[in-house]
Amino acid sequence: MKTQCSSCPLMTAGFVLGVGMGGFIDGILFHQILQIHNMLSNIIFPDTLVKADINMFWDGMFDAFAWIMTLAGIILLWKAIKNESVPKLTKVLVGSMITGFGAFNLIEGTLDHHILKLHHVVQRALYPVQFYWDVAFLVSGVVLIIFGCYLMLRSLKVEI
Secondary structure (H helix, E strand, O other): OOOOOOOHHHHHHHHHHHHHHHHHHHHHHHHHHOOOOOOOOOOOOOOOHHHHHHHHHHHHHHHHHHHHHHHHHHHHHHHHHHOOOOOOOHHHHHHHHHHHHHHHHHHHHHHHHHHOOOOOOOOOOOHHHHHHHHHHHHHHHHHHHHHHHHHHHHHHOOOO
16 A cells, blocks of 8 residues: 655755755855865865866856756745645755755765865865864764754654
C-alpha cells in the first residue's frame, strides 16, 4: 500500500529554495562583502588581475548555480501552493529551507573545502585557522539541518 506525504511538495520546494539561498549567502557574504575567499582561491590565488578575473568568472558560475536553484525552488513552491491538497504550513516551508541551507553548507563545504580543496572559508589565514573555519562551516550545516528537521517534524507533529 502506497502512502503519500501531503507536505512533500512544500518540503521539496523549501529545500531547493534553501540550497539556492545558501549559495547566495555564501557568494554574497564570503566572496563579495567579506572577500575572504573566491571559488578557486586555493588553486589560483587572486594576487594578480588575471588570477582575480579567473576567480571572478568562477564566482559568477557559482552565483548562476545559486540563481538556478532559487528559480527552481520558486517554481516548485508555486506548484505546491496551487495544489489544494498540499497543506500550507509555514514551519514546514521554513524548516525545509533551513534544511536545504544546511545541506548546501555540508555538501559544498565537504566538496570544495576538503575533497577538491578549491578554497577555504578564510583563504588568507594560516593552515590551522583555515581548518577550524572549514570545520565550523560543516558544523553549521549539521546544526541547520537538525534545526530545520526539528521545525518540520514539530509542525507535522511527528514523534522524535
